[in-house]
Amino acid sequence: NLVLCSKGIPQTMAAFGLTSFLDEAGCKLVYYLHRVARGVSLSTTCLLSGFQAIKLCPNFSRWMDLQIRSPKCIVFCCFLCWILHLVVNITTASYTTGPVNSKNMSMEKVYRYCSSPILGRLLFSVMAVIFLLTDGMCLALMVWTSSSMVLVLHRHKQRVQHIHSSSLSPRTSRETRATHTILILVSMFVSFHALAGILSYWITQMQNPSHWLRSISHLVSSGFPT
Numbered sequence: 323n324l325v326l327c328s329k330g331i332p333q334t335m336a337a338f339g340l341t342s343f344l345d346e347a348g349c350k351l352v353y354y355l356h357r358v359a360r361g362v363s364l365s366t367t368c369l370l371s372g373f374q375a376i377k378l379c380p381n382f383s384r385w386m387d388l389q390i391r392s393p394k395c396i397v398f399c400c401f402l403c404w405i406l407h408l409v410v411n412i413t414t415a416s417y418t419t420g421p422v423n424s425k426n427m428s429m430e431k432v433y434r435y436c437s438s439p440i441l442g443r444l445l446f447s448v449m450a451v452i453f454l455l456t457d458g459m460c461l462a463l464m465v466w467t468s469s470s471m472v473l474v475l476h477r478h479k480q481r482v483q484h485i486h487s488s489s490l491s492p493r494t495s496r497e498t499r500a501t502h503t504i505l506i507l508v509s510m511f512v513s514f515h516a517l518a519g520i521l522s523y524w525i526t527q528m529q530n531p532s533h534w535l536r537s538i539s540h541l542v543s544s545g546f547p548t
Contacts, residue, residue: 323547324355324356324359324545325356325359325363325544326547326548328352328355328356329352329356329540329543329544330544331353332344333537335542337386337537343512344436348350348413349418349436350416350418351415353414353436354411354412354414354415354418355414355416357407357414357434358404358407358408358412359406360405360410360543361403361406361456362407362409363546363547364456364457364460365403365406365407365456365460366400366403367464367511368460368463368464368467369396369399369400369403371463371464371467371471371507371508372463372467373396373470374467374471375467375468375470375471378471378475379470379471379473379474386413406441409417410452410453410456413449416424417523418436450523457515457519460515461475461512461515461516463506463510464512465512468504468505468507468508471500471504472501472504472505475497475500475501475504476497476501477495479495479497479498484499494525510545511544511546514542514545514546515530515545515546517542518539518542518543520534520546521535521538521542521543522537523538525539535546
């Protein structure tokens with residue numbers, strides 16, 4: 323909800339022609355909340371998949387402490403995710419300014435309702451590596467845990483196949499339904515976040531990105547939260 327509100331509402335207002343409804347403090351707050359909410363949404367979804375895999379997969383349960391299944395550990399991990407993204411995204415707020423009406427477009431990345439100065443190569447590279455590592459780790463963890471759960475469900479389905487075959491009910495087995503749910507979730511998760519990251523990087527490398535490219539990027543970045 324925070325991802326959609328912090329990005330969707332300003333973009334909707336800008337689409338109706340309102341371009342100066344936020345001052346510098348408002349731009350900093352909106353961009354900061356969006357980046358933090360996006361990162362927390364990304365991390366907590368991976369945590370959910372990880373805890374599900376620990377409960378489901380016997381290989382994980384052998385070497386993971388049983389206390390990691392408790393709600394206290396889940397809450398603590400979510401708290402760490404909030405702290406991590408609150409700290410990492412401070413630079414997002416510091417380099418975001420209000421609307422700029424200057425004709426010198428070479429010094430500013432001007433967006434519909436806020437702007438940000440063009441960063442130096444070193445600073446941009448450092449920030450890109452930080453965000454790439456955090457997002458890449460989450461995507462890799464999501465794929466790994468989801469693949470592990472799908473493999474366990476497939477093996478379990480093969481073990482109890484004779485039970486399902488002797489049943490008179492034509493319904494799809496629970497293992498198959500769970501596998502489909504996991505595959506849909508991880509496919510949407512990886513596709514939306516990977517495409518949004520590519521589009522965001524592409525936009526930052528362009529001097530004057532078009533409005534339709536920005537709109538597509540915002541739409542894709544809001545796809546998984548929606």
